[in-house]
Amino acid sequence: MGQKPRKLTPEAGPQHELGAEMRAWRTHRGRSLGKLSGRINYSPSYMARVERGDQAASADLVTAYDHELRAEGALVRMYRRHQAAATQDSPSRVHVSNPSPDVSQGSVLLEDTPDLAAPSSEGISVPARTDDGRIIFVTVSRRALLGTLGATAASAALPDATAVATAPTQGTLSGPTAIEHLEATHRVLIDSDKLFGPYQSIPIVERQIAAMKALRRDVRGEDRKRLLLLHARYAELAGWLHQDTRNFRAAQHWMREALEVSHLTGDAQLTTFILARRSQLAGDMHDPIDALDVAEAAEMNATPGSRLEAVAATYGAHAHALRGDPDACKRAYEHAHELREAMDPDPDSPLGVWLDAAYIEAQRARSLNTLGDFHAAAEGFGRALANLPADYHRERGVHLARQAVALAGAGEAEEAGRAGMQALRIGIETGSGRITRQLARLDTDLAPWHSVTPVNEFRDAMREAVLKQA
Template sequence: MAEPGEFGRTVRASLQHQGMTIRGAARALSYDHAYLSRVLAGKQDPSPQLVEGLDRLLNAGGELVDMAARLAADGAARISHALANPSRIDARAVEALSDILAAQRRLDDIVGPTPMIGPTEAQMDSVKGLLRAARGPHRDALIEVVAESVQFAGWLYASTRQDALAVRRLDEAADLADEANSGTLAAQACNFRGYIARQQGNPRGMVRWFSAAYHTPGAHPAQRMGDAAQVAQGLGELGEMDQARRLLDEAMALEDAAKDQPPGTAYWLTPSFQRLNLGLAHLGLKEYDLAADHIRSGLQGLPADHQGAEWAKEHQAALARAEAHR
């Protein structure tokens, strides 16, 4: 949960993923082991210097600093009050929960999905419990946070090829998105099901799920552009070339509208990322020159932390495949 212990859970999971003990981290940072243990157990607030040191040690790109700042003072107090009094949750507490989830999602891009699963599941369970007891005018906003939290857990499982767990979470996320009346979250849950199908080498499943995302009412144009391109990829791999080109044309028709700021729940859908989607579509159509050009340009245009993200390996492999057939 996005409470003071959340920082410690995230750091402990990241240390474990990198094969480092708390004692080893304390020694590397020249801190007392007992002090670091208390901080990571949520029993003592970390100093700014410790947070910055842990961020550097774990190559977190400033995201641990951001998370600690969001949990400091007012945010942590509001979240603790909401946990103790769920029926009186207020807008600032919901905002604090959303901010911590956003920091977790950015950490996934930097440290990878595996160390984020435990902290994300802990947060998800707590916000789901909070939702069950919540009352009042801010409950609807809380539903969106819960839906995104469950969806993010589904993404982490999909990223680590724990497909059954991913599907279970994404189905739950889709139901919560409908309860929240959020077309963007509902479309994203379907999109992640399409991603799973692609990892499984199942082009028919890709067409089914990316089509569902593309046609979800309320989806953002940036989502719909990417979904249409990925439908085209699946159709191309099935040999349905005419239909694939039609969907690719539909994706390109959304290009101008897709340049608007993407929704925060799909923050990665920048014009550079769309080049990756277009490249995969051309790869499905066996248009290798175009595929390579789009994917290379897309990778080069990503932020530095995204270029090293676990999910980017798929696109790097797709680029190598396209170049091998040129």
């Protein structure tokens, strides 16, 4: 029999009250600490201390509980009330869970009505090593993070985007000129994201969306349709950038906006593509039901023989891995390859043109990691890295981080440490949350191999790279 949970004392103070509420939601959903830990990537011991009130909860942990347990914001609102009360009682006190004005609380401070305003992009989740050696995630301002991640190099690569980032104002740009300006910026932003990650691009994308909303008041006819198409594509890009930072609430906001605007355009291909992307987002959020349902809807609505059929099938395949069904996952990836082989090789639409056999195999390797087939996953990522275009710098870091986790799972600690070091360098350069989350897991997975030199080098580098707990 398992150990009987300690009786909680919510009356002991706000920290205990929040912990008790978090446990209540977990037990209500029938989740053990171990099972929930595997879903949200926090250690069970840390979660247990928070639930008992022995340790303060981080903003990220509360947000993860709220989302995974479908608490509909109840936990986040309680956390916010406690933080507000603590600030009033002791405004000069600073703690990692009650940061100074230079540290944003990210999604915890978002408006309760996300449909009225876009979630803030100021909060950036980054790994931090605690005094007892664990890695947690804290949220810092974009300005502070860019100061440590070499923003000068990233900014140098965005002269064109920076030059066109100012929102067009009435009387300075005609409708067609503004639309051409926005189209050119979109191309630059996509190229920049591949090399330098999301943080330089997010504020530019959001300013351009605001500019398009202003322009829609003044343009009609074909120009208005072009503007709506651009609005939808910018919103999809904003969703992707926030998805890469793992700010999932912001990603969901922008993907909803992209889908809504795409319906206004009447462009069925664009709507299908955004549906497929929503499936990918659901997969990143570990929601296999939505990932599969939306992928199937996208594949059904895709033009037969189009590239988007294969894109949708690829994202749907990962949903089977999340459900723990290796046979269905294998069949789904084979289906995605069949659709890719039968598709039009020269499509009129630029949507999803990055999909090729190597991309599908990289997604399959990720699914194998999820299923625990680490040897096959490591080999799959090796092939994907060999076929990755040179300008996909950030994706190289994602593949390396995932390969390192697979190698650690396969017991190849030395190789895992080397791959982790390569991924860490790219993670520092790009600030990609997909990389840093994998590396935090790797840091924990490699702990038993503390006598292996590449492992120690990686873990020491992680210690230098992450923030110290305040």
